Amino acid sequence: MTTEQKAITINQLRKTFKTRHGFWKRTTRVTEAVQDVNFDVERGELFGLLGPNGAGKTTTVKMLATLLIPTSGTISIFGQDITQHTNEIRKRIGFTFGGARGLYGRLTASENLRYFAELYALPPEVTRKRIPELLELVGLSTRGDDKVETYSSGMQQRLHLARALLHDPELIYLDEPTVGIDPVGARELRATIKNLKAMGKTILLTTHYMAEADELCDRIAIINNGRIIALDTPSALKNRITADTVIELKTSLEHLPALKTLLDQLDPLTSVTYTQNTHEEAVSIHTVQPGTVIELLSPWLNTDLVHNMEMRNQTLEDVYINIIQGDGK
Ligand SMILES: Nc1ncnc2c1ncn2[C@@H]1O[C@H](COP(=O)(O)OP(=O)(O)OP(=O)(O)O)[C@@H](O)[C@H]1O
Numbered sequence: 001m002t003t004e005q006k007a008i009t010i011n012q013l014r015k016t017f018k019t020r021h022g023f024w025k026r027t028t029r030v031t032e033a034v035q036d037v038n039f040d041v042e043r044g045e046l047f048g049l050l051g052p053n054g055a056g057k058t059t060t061v062k063m064l065a066t067l068l069i070p071t072s073g074t075i076s077i078f079g080q081d082i083t084q085h086t087n088e089i090r091k092r093i094g095f096t097f098g099g100a101r102g103l104y105g106r107l108t109a110s111e112n113l114r115y116f117a118e119l120y121a122l123p124p125e126v127t128r129k130r131i132p133e134l135l136e137l138v139g140l141s142t143r144g145d146d147k148v149e150t151y152s153s154g155m156q157q158r159l160h161l162a163r164a165l166l167h168d169p170e171l172i173y174l175d176e177p178t179v180g181i182d183p184v185g186a187r188e189l190r191a192t193i194k195n196l197k198a199m200g201k202t203i204l205l206t207t208h209y210m211a212e213a214d215e216l217c218d219r220i221a222i223i224n225n226g227r228i229i230a231l232d233t234p235s236a237l238k239n240r241i242t243a244d245t246v247i248e249l250k251t252s253l254e255h256l257p258a259l260k261t262l263l264d265q266l267d268p269l270t271s272v273t274y275t276q277n278t279h280e281e282a283v284s285i286h287t288v289q290p291g292t293v294i295e296l297l298s299p300w301l302n303t304d305l306v307h308n309m310e311m312r313n314q315t316l317e318d319v320y321i322n323i324i325q326g327d328g329k
């Protein structure tokens, strides 16, 4: 496939931030926010970028949106270099950033959209038709004439999406689009995102909700400390860990060493992850031999060593945690 057929091509992308600290601002701190990132997004693809806080997701998306200049590396959007064709590319992309500001509280939702439509130099007849369609798409049609300062944060988030879609972009970046949105609203928003994909849009999405990424994305890149550490379809990622059953149990902190000794007897292929809370340790055992694990643990069930035990299928979240915890080890 030639680069013209790709929506996004990223080559050796880096972004280094230098910030000054201290009373005289004499100390310089260098943050390698994005280091040597390479990936392509196909036209019409819904691509997910996942990673922990500070991993470099927003920095990457901002570079793709022409809002930040890369320290080095290249980005092509629809085959065009982003630094040489910035204005043309801007017309073809739309974006929202989680918790973003930039709406005018004193104006109604419709007035906000009309204002941004003028900025994009959209013809008034297009705007007239488009605004009610977009308000409908994001579920705000009954509130279009209310001032945005009276909106809840989830409603503002939806309006941001409508704004991002005003000029009918082919490529859409959604940085944590469902953050702060209630479960019903988030489900509706996911349906909207699927709709956009069905309309042929290319979408790059960041999220901390693994189930959301699993449901929506064709492919997922996992980024950690500014580097891509995994890139695949959700199902291929889930198959990465051979184990397909997860047994979850809880133990008290004081009994954890004894439990660890017990679990050391298991097949080395079994991976065990420990998640600490204040009083309890949640233990997830990923195994292809659930029978063996249950046999080993059942004598201890409902004792101090093993509080309740549950069995379930592996989720993308399990795989994500496994990949992130395994990075750099
Ligand atoms: N303008 C800036 N100046 C200095 N450092 C920055 C700036 N923007 C981001 N960084 C740093 O770059 C790194 C990556 O930040 P980024 O916002 O890209 O992370 P993220 O993956 O989007 O995280 P989150 O999930 O919390 O949104 C962090 O260490 C952050 O502190």
Ligand SMILES: [Mg+2]
Residues within 6 Å of the ligand: 057, 058, 059, 175
């Ligand atoms: Mg971010």
